[in-house]
Amino acid sequence: MGDFNITVNGKTVPAVKGQTVLQAALAAGIDIPVFCWHPQLVPVGACRICLVEIEKFPKLQVACATPAADGMVVMTESPKVVKARQGVLEFILAHHPLDCPTCDKGGECDLQDVTFKYGLDYSRLQEPKHRNIVDENSTFDDLQIGPEIIRNQNRCIHCYRCTRIVDEACFEDDLGAYQRGYHTEILPPPHREIRNLYSGNVVEYCPVGALTNDDWRYKVRVWLTKQAKSVCTHCPDGCNLTHWTFHNKIFRATSRPNENIDRGFICDIGRYGYQQVASSDRLKQPMIKKNGELIEATWEEALNLIKTQVSELKSKLSGNAFFGLIGETSTNEEIYSFQRFLRRVIGTSHIDSRINRKRRLTFGEEVTSRAIAPDHVSYQDIDKADTFVVYASDLHSENPITALRIKRGVRYRDAKIIIINSRSTHLGVRTGATNLLHKPGTGLAVLTGIVDAAVSSTTFDKSAVGLSDQQISEFKQAHTELLLPKAAAMSGVGESDLRAVADSLVRSSNVVIFCGADFSRYPYRDEELLALDNLRRICKSAKLAVLPESSNSVGAELLGAYPNQYPGGKGSDAKSKFEDLWRGPLPDFSGKDMIGILEAINEDEIECGFIFNADPVRVFPDGNYADAVLEKLKLLVVVDSFMTETARLADVILPLSTFAETEGTRTNWEGRIQYTQSAIKPMFDSKPGCEILELLADRLGVSFGQGRPSEVYGELNKSLGDVLPVRYEMFKSEGAIYDRPKHQPKPGFNRVAYNAIPSDREYPNFLTVGNADHHRGPNTERNPSLLKFTGDPFVGLSEIDAKELMISDGDLVKVESRTGKVVGNARVIAELPGKVVFLPENFRELRPNLLMGLKEKFDHVKVTKM
């Protein structure tokens, strides 16, 4: 209950201290119209539509900015209020064009709704309407102010939600208000465009149709559409989306505010990332390879072919000659069905989902023996933390909404942020963070240097963090090469900076450490985790989060898409339990992982495979090797939505429905399991994953009778009740976090071994892989709206290297390594340090995995001008 009560329209309403009248009323279900107010923004009282009458106040007050006080008596619909609102509307409409018939907002416009409720049907003002003319020849005054965003200044009601969203919620700076009065214009700064990663939000939250986007422009009327609850699949943040559909086609995606995750703001990748569903390289029909060419076939033909070929191979070989790979964007139900299909029907344990070996989240002996594991971190922890450490991650492009939460903390709670990376990132630029920019591959030195700085400090209170003198001296002895002056020299980070960071970490009461993609790309992943754990030990309270690669990586880990793990993380002792559950014998517990599988194919031990929603040729580091090896298979069945590089090698292709057509659950990085509705019916001749897997199993003689995700989840619930205590239906309302096992790490510091990256004369540059602006991972390039932001694929070069090689923007350059080469246009990136070459991993034409040798530990490359 609240701190005190106020009376709204004769009803007693509880209010909390600090709440405004509006918030108290809304919480009690009393509606007050608003234009400029938004729950995530500071109230400004710009539009005056929320005027209410409060007893003892001589004049009407704005509900959105008046704090509630004990005993207030508020009237929201009294005649005085209604008349005032009429007046406000009359002024707003004085210069409003009433474009509704052509306006994209028509039908969901706050101004329409409020005018319909309170407005007069005439105006007493007779002067002509002010018109902001963009083009004399056109009656439409639209101006493109960003790659996707169109502004119509005439419709703007000057509520400043857009500029405040950009500033206060997205922490960007590319939209502002210029001029005054009704000449006010909403524009990006001179010579710039609005193109930040969250720019689509201004369109969603503009209360009128002044800001619209190309994506939804003049496509369909909003009242014709149906809405489906969905969850974004482009990154593990798991933002909630609404897909708006009409005639089995998706027309747009908007946010579906979830207090626990996105709070109503999503990034453009999620907003425009639905477009790939209708991409032209969707697989429309099953295909069969005949005489080296893929030709279209029916489901019946394809399934029969798989049946005869698999039975023939199985009669000759054991289950060990088969393998399965599944992509980590698949739903939990698909992942579970897939591993069950392989284990029970095919009889193999060679299953993996960690296609990109450079981004695996599993760690080696050393780490497991010390019982060190990432903590269970959630968004709520971000809200509580007062210091963030972002290690080896371009968080802004990898986990945009997580980055937004962090920025919120930095802005509103004065939290500190420390970024340790070998390249400068957007997050660091926008938050005024402490940036420790180190030489490539020296992250370990930075981490150990910080720990040393902390424990050597005279003010360090070791008992507060449970460390003993002996442990500290052991740490110093074990890391003589990585202690302070040496660490600073090695990494190129100033010694005083390391000390300052150590000092602020030790003082902080609540630290959250994030590590992302660049972390898992290094070959010293294990050592780095140990070093990060050391860092965790010098803080009073610290949590360590390792951000996974894909939207359901956590689910893949949980549901047994790994070779030496049954669903629920169960070990070999659970074999008989699963044999009972699946009513049949299971193969040996241990299987091969991704690298092992490719090796075994190369040595002709494995001859047949199933690849589900994954593209190893495109993402496995050493694409040439993956390509050559998969080519050798006797039978390759690819189940995918798109014509991928891997699908081209397949003998049989089965068309899979995309995320928009498939119902199911996914697990985000926190471990929150969320339910996605299917927005549209399967397009073309495609089928949802669970149905395909059931068909395959049935054809091969073992029917589970679980073609629907809810049925699969039912079994999951039964078999893994201890891990997944939530029923399927419950996800439909909101997600639930599953409890990850807690670890009890061994006391004392870990010993970290460090090997410097050897320099390479022939290939002097170091390859860094990341995301281009508005892209994430290999799946986003099928979205035309996102391509508008990036332009063509490029090779990023530092200014120093560009000057040395006499390369300027746009020149054609060749990037070579020992294993391969790619050719692309150069782009000089000011933030890159010397000797580092940046390649986006988002474009098919410029695949960085061609440059990565399987045998090479480091990615050394050479750039030449062509």
Add this chain to the structure above:
Amino acid sequence: MFRVLKEVFIAIPKGMFVVFKQMFHKPVTVDYPFVKPPMAPRYRGLHFLERYDDGSERCVCCGLCAASCPADAIYMEPAETERGERYAKIYEINELRCIFCGFCEEACPEEAIFLGKEYEFASSHRDNFIYTKDDLLVKWPRTKPSEVKFLRPMRRVAWQQSEEGRPQH
């Protein structure tokens, strides 16, 4: 028996009298199709889409006619001209579904769609009843003067002139 006689001698002649009397009246039917009856002023026949005086289409494809149509007879798809204006790329009315209620005309904010006086549009094929934008738009240049009075430009003038139209404040 008596009843039969009464019928023969009273009822039949009475009926025949009415018949013969009608022979000298003017017939109510007309010699269609050579003669056409006059239409009621508010008759609602086949739709047409109007144009502005410069020949451009009035319809902006707002979808309100389709939203108001109780028979769901109207289908449209919007698009954008090179000058950034919104127009109907596809605009179709299924005249077999239409119940000629006139709601579409009523709903149209641009005064683009009207129900005309045309009623002779029989066909032997169902598909011919789907009227596309080409069929519905009035020919340009006009072959005959427009039959509709546009209210939109006049509205403002109307309340400026009449005292009743003025707001009561």
